[in-house]
Amino acid sequence: MNNFKQKVTYYYDEEFGTFNYSTTHPMKPLRVAITDDLVGHYGLKQYMNCIDQTFVQTYIKRVDEDVLTQFHSYEYIDLIKVITPDNKCQYEDQLYRFNFMEDCPVLDRLFDFCLCQTSGSVGAACVIADQKSNIAINWSGGLHHAKQSEASGFCYVNDCVLGILELLKTYQRVLYVDIDIHHGDGVEEAFYLTDRVMTCSFHKFKEYFPGTGHIDDIGHDKGKYYAVNFPLNEGLNDDSIQFIFKPVIDKIMENFRPDVVMLQGGTDSLSGDRLGCFNLSIKGHGTCIEYLKKFNVPIIMVGGGGYTLRNVPRCWTYETSLALNVPIQDNIPDESDYKIYFGPEYKLHLPISNMEEQNSKDYLEKNIVQILDNLKQINP
Template identity: 45%
Template sequence: EYGIVRPKGYTVSYHATPEMEKHHFGQTHPMKPWRLTLTKSLVTAYGMPFAMDNYVTREATYEELNAFHSSDYLDYLSTAAPEDQPRDIENPDKEVKYNLGGSDCPLFHGLYNYCSMSAGCSLDAARKISSNQSDIAIAWGGGLHHAKRYEASGFCYINDIVLAILQLLRTFPRVLYIDIDVHHGDGVEEAFFSTDRVMTVSFHKYHPETFFPGTGALEDNGPKSENNPGAHHAINVPLQDGITDEQYEALFESIIGTINERYRPSAIALQCGADSLAGDRLGRFNLRVQGHGACVRYCKSLGLPMIVFGGGGYTPRNVARAWAYETSIAIGADTRIPETIPDHAPWREHFIHDTLFPTLEQSMNEPRHNRNSDKRLREIVAHVHEQLRFVSH
């Protein structure tokens, strides 16, 4: 209908299940699994499924989750019920077992099913890449980068990204992990802290006292000991409120381009958290859908096998726009799809403005003041280039 055709000699797979999207974190919780339904409906309205291999994903097994997570944590996660932990109304954030049951990581009905479907989605994507059956595998239901081996954190219970990268490491010597979520990708960084087989790069808002999780300073580049193979293999790009498309794209291409030359990854794992978009309920940046998508386009241009994950994203209409646009980039249809959201798209009224590319003014009442000076961004690039002088493969 929109001239969407299968790219020749190139396979994109889309991994999702409508079952995952039925779960609820709670009325006021910012994480809305329903945004995945909205994304899929937009992808479908544009006719993109014709150009991809579409897979309904499954729940990951206990053994698969156990490849990263500890058994005692998984046992508790799989059995804990919402009513097990009467919440302390006075102290909603008070210490709880494995950080479960607080306001960020509530225990809700079907939690274990939700977590294992997210992991199943990312693991299926990783297997398609490992077996060379896909060139790009899309897992919008994954990207939960804060989860730790034995602890939930920041809306994340199971680290599907770590599980997927472990799968990639069975066939690829080196994996480059890139994280454009507005939050620091701390769980993935920590999991691969002591290895040079994974380089982690996170772009995020950094303000230790006021912005979650508070880690990811420019100088944090992995173990300090040169004897540790992980030294220099964690890259952090700390940013301030209001960064624009132009600044972000230049920064991204300079940093990722140099990393590609020095580290020479054999595969890419790209976390596309959409909370870095302008107008996000939790985010602070001024990125438009085009600027966010440019990161996906640049990574694709490197010609390496790639998994793209979801992640954060708390204004569902913008999450759906970004991830639908990025799906079109994966299949090479981004120049063919019309900017106007199709008339027949379900929930079309949810988008408020009928365009895929709202302006900053359409995204929020008042664009945020840009607190990133070009001078500071040049210092960041210089520091990263300096780190990469220690890296050669």
Template identity: 45%
Template sequence: MGGRKVTYYYDPDIGDFYYGQGHPMKPHRVRLAHCLVTRYDLWRHLDIVRPRPARKCDLVEFHSPDYVDFLRAVTPGNQEELSAALKQFSVAGDCPIFDRMYQYCQIYAGASIGAAMQLNYGRADIAINWAGGMHHAKKAEASGFCYINDIVLAILELLKVHSRVLYVDIDVHHGDGVEEAFLTSDRVMTVSFHKYGDNFFPGTGDLGDCGLAGGRGYAVNVPLRNGMDDASYEGLFRPIMTAIMERFQPEAIVLQSGADSLAGDKLGVFNLSIPGHGRCHAFLRAFGLPLLVLGGGGYKVKNVARCWAYETGVLLGVESSMSDMLPPNDYYEVFGPDYRLAPTLAPAKPNQNKRETLDKIRHIILERLRNLHPPGVSFHERAPDALSWEFVAETGLGMATKARGGDADADAVGRGGGGMDTA
């Protein structure tokens, strides 16, 4: 494993949260991924941490206090009384009010903030939070199944120690909330590979969108068409990311690993395989920088679980030892009919990405990057940590719990709760 210290955030309650009948977002997928992580014995190589829930003071580092207060107050029982606020904060439709919604946000946001602190303190080289990656949430607006933008909060934490942070988004949807948050900053470079056009959500992320004011040139958008396959994707990802690493010279990397770019996703239109998706992780891991890896989209639950379990192995450097035949587990029947870790996924769409178009996109982006220089950062007083490190250490929330890995998994997979639709 090359001596890399990998911290893995997981809360066994995460699978109990339920967006509602028929909603494509199912937090239960994180529990399935964790089940595979433990059954492959990956937990033996991980420092497993149960996150400390984020507090209001943590969330308002980015989000508006009124918006956070609303999320704390609203429930399925009182939402009609708060109809004006529902409209004001865009909480309706694809962002429904569900039971314990605020607690759900606290868990996944607290994990991402804590993971960033682990990297800041050198307690981890790589930190994983598959429950995070909610890249669409805005300062005072829910969007695209996302209420709190844990990515922005984690990046703000990383910026307290690191001069430059690179954000890479491989979700099929544009990472609009994160790009918007840092649109005028030259200390955060946002890079998004996503489907663009045909009124595909969220409708942003054109090739010409590259940041504003002092942040001009520090947003990179790679707009793609339906049917993107492994070879075409890698032909863009590797040269673009290589150039960005050379020109921007980040000190830390955040990777949003939305699995809806896999073939066969219920909302996705790409044809990536699980190993192809994982090669993005392997490529970025090889640079040896502090790396925060988050979840994101992904709506065919069994494929999301397989993908994130496999990528946990990639980040540990042990994926080649993971049997393609899944080990026995409490959700084994969910993974039929193939019962494999990385089955051949049926293409969702024909590949509409013409080679000449991809060559043009790559050329335009690489030419822009030639003129980019890593920004100098003037001396400033370091902002206080989101959490007291003494508190984290005393409560054990920042300490290794791998000795309890098997018991933690047994507790997690043994629970029932909402969101059991695993299609």
């Protein structure tokens, strides 16, 4: 299957679903295993080049600590390599310094977890750069909060940054778009001073993790105007995301003219998420992918947040079908190994909640005007 005849490459490594934060922790790697199962039972794998960690290792010959240290510090990766739940009390100072606290507990096989998540995004960057595919998907990635020497918000290594660094070896300009409900702070920070990567995050702002992503944060030095932040209130619905996404992306495409796009598709922006407070339907979330596809620029789709187990596989499976242009039925396939997660409806698309949209048209318009004004400063 790995002959790259098709246009979409899909990464999933079976090991990923076996990692476990803790029973009480909201981040469940199992959601990606359930997604993979659903993608398979919808029959979508026959249309894609399906790759795993072993394939990426042989294809690019090195997803090891050297890849991780392209962005992360040696001290930080050295700790990730050796630390385990059993020996962590020997490393008390480093645990505190590198923020291995409740949000980012020391996982069993942490280094393997990081390699597995990163292989997909760096592998995706390689197949895109080699022009083997024009869309590459890694739902195990999108861990956008990790910093150079700090774990943050369930993220240990930043596969988005590492994937983009790989893309920069081939491409002049990379656009990173982030529709997770949280601000893509780690990616923004990594590229805040450069005009070769534009980061654009839509997120809940004010009294919300990680607290960054003010509309006036626009990049610095050469990177001034190359960071875009769209702060939002609770209740964001499908009409509103389309109202803001289109003009902002149009202006970025017109003025920045990216060679390639990475989309972080965190599903915690969906209605009913355990940690989120937006009100998007799966179709509404998917309109962002449909819109980006129109520009005929290669796209890397990575995962991210998403804490309601019944939502995440539905959304990412639907978005895999959008990437492929292969429509799928609303009935969840009977044979799905994880069918219990999809009852009682057993439908792909679920109704949204009746929560109030707290983003008024005026508020959204004002933000659009300010963002488009900043983007005018970039010479096409």
